Amino acid sequence: MAPAAAIVALQQALDHDDVAVAVADIQWERFVHGYTAVRPSPFIGDLPAVRRMTEAAGGGEPGPAEAPASALRQRLAGMPAAEQLLVVTELVRSHAAAALGHTTTDEVGAQRAFKELGFDSLIALELRNRLGAATGRKLPATLVFDHPTPAALAAFLRSQLVEDGGAAAAPGIAELDKLESALSVLDPAGEDGERRAEIAARLQALLATWNEPRAATGDGAAEVTEQLQEATADEVFDFIEKELGI
Known part of the structure; x- marks a missing residue:
């Protein structure tokens, strides 16, 4: 004091x-x-x-700020998906920095875990409230814990703001987002370094199998590819979990 x-x-x-x-x-x-x-x-x-x-504040939790939220949705509507994600990521970083009391976003890296940044339950709720007002969406209290990095949280918010049907049109995309979020919190310099190398090798092997032309894969691989294309999101995630062992 x-x-x-x-x-x-x-x-x-x-x-x-x-x-x-x-x-x-x-x-x-x-x-x-x-x-x-x-x-x-x-x-x-x-x-x-x-x-x-x-x-x-009107006796309770502030309601969504419709004007800023509407302006954000209109801005995203005219952008390619990659640019949309960049905009939402910067939105998350700026509000995360404000919730932590920082004047800039320099300390809030897109791939840094919120836990590593110093988030606790109260700060997580403050960020949820800030983002709820900025997006006009009712967000869960566990938002920060469900999406542990700014990048993962931005991907989730973009899916809520942009109704392009991308996740529904491509089975497994949401599950891949979860996988990316889970992997993003591994520490490359710490005890997770060896595990990251093993995961990277298995991801590369899986990608190589996935990218093989159907005509050259043989009946067994072609059958797997066809099953993956027709699988539900849960089935795709189960396949990834089985192949990667994580």
């Missing part, structure tokens, strides 16, 4: 002869939003600062 504020708090405790006190310098504009994101909190609800913020 700042020395002046700490001394004032100490003096108040002495004046009231308090023997068991807890003193904290709380940034209510950040704390309240995350702490009351799921439900109101009677524990802090009667504090004057909290009451003012709750009343200003």
